[in-house]
Amino acid sequence: MGAENSKSQPPILSQPWREINWHRDKQTDLQFVKNYKPQVKGQQLRILLHGPVGAGKSSFINSVQSVLQGRMYIQALADNISHDSFTKKYTTYKIQKESPNTFYPFVFNNIMGLGPNKGVLVDDVKLALKGHIKDGYLFNPVSQISEDHAFYKTFPELNDKVHVLVLVICADTLPLLTDKFVKELLEIRKAASDLGIPQVALLTKIDQACPEVKEDLKNVYKYEYIKKQMEKLSAEVGIPMNCIFPVKNYHEEIHVDNDTDALLLSSLRSIITCGDDYINFTKQQTSSDRYA
Template identity: 50%
Template structure:
């Protein structure tokens, strides 16, 4: 692949990009589930420690609010998961209303069996059994007697979209143990019929061309190869793997960063809505 320090721009984008953000933003703003029993679509993020899951939630919020926000707490020191609590994030639309989708963050996956989120906890969360404010215990899955265990989850409690979040510059160096865990979660979600996406974050760190100009993200040969490599690792369809730059260092929003985030978000919502319609 030639390393992560050089790249070649293709003559044409390998994935089309909208000219502006108007259509995608209008879609997100107007979306509402058609099922009367569901008031919001539930998107759950999972992935290795430090992948940018919480930052992606903040980035979605930043796009929708038109300013950089930070409601999901993040940490710049990698190694151990900063997220310890299962929490549902709603996105404010107006003074007294919210968007019709929510995001759930989860403790990061680690190589060791006794550290990071337990795979059983992720699977329980997929089925809607994990209540808000549950505190994850590394190496120890939730028990049915736990006060936060939801014995009878509704359709609204369950996850409707599973998103794997991976730093683009880490795809080539993911450990076998982490890949196996990601694949295990993917298979569990598949058994439940839950559609799955992947977000490759930090494209500006992985690709000099994207760092220079985000407009070139989907013209980058290097980033195309990373998408292909991640597709082979996990089996997620290529058209369900998206590239983004989170609002981690910026102090204001910009159109090109918004464009990548909104394009991914719209597809997640569309697939999640299809999932609900098929039930």
């Protein structure tokens, strides 16, 4: 599919439509992530990944860990065969820093993928946004979690709630999105927006969607095909272009790569920044209400 699409693409642009300094920006973004500390003491920034089955949510978590560890790292189990969601439980992933028993102040929550048959229910995603689902909950694709369930948290604390919602979706499957699926994405996006939660999108598998990008990842912002896929996603679900990031997850490599790292870190920095802005804004609103 990618090869067929790329044949109709214009010659490579002399200048990329989005600027990125592959070496300098990688180092700057890496330092930002390593130095990040929430302004609110004891705060843990919670990042919820959602999207269709097989989009690369687990692979993104592993890829981020690989970048920060400087080596291939696999914690979130991924599957390359099943057509159903490989992720069944609501799982929180912490990322360890260089020192033993120390972790970055942000966590990823992986959730069962959206799917036509055995995917996560939209209502469960909404409850996860509010912090009502406990870690380890086994999703039921035919029935949402009930309030009397052992894994339902009636009174979520601030750290239980989601601070940034990340849609993970494949570049080569965008043309195949059904109306039903888009409707579910819009419903989830509205629920997050009503809560004030910022949203970011990751366009994965760009190397599979565009052969020229597979040949050289630095071509990602020089070919119109990737840009058009991002524009399509933006038009379908309403996420602004500057909140959509093309990334390549690690899936066949045995060593980390500078260009892959650069794209991953660029997206991660924006995700953290969005979540941190939300935390700070929420704190300001709470303080204003207290002294009103």
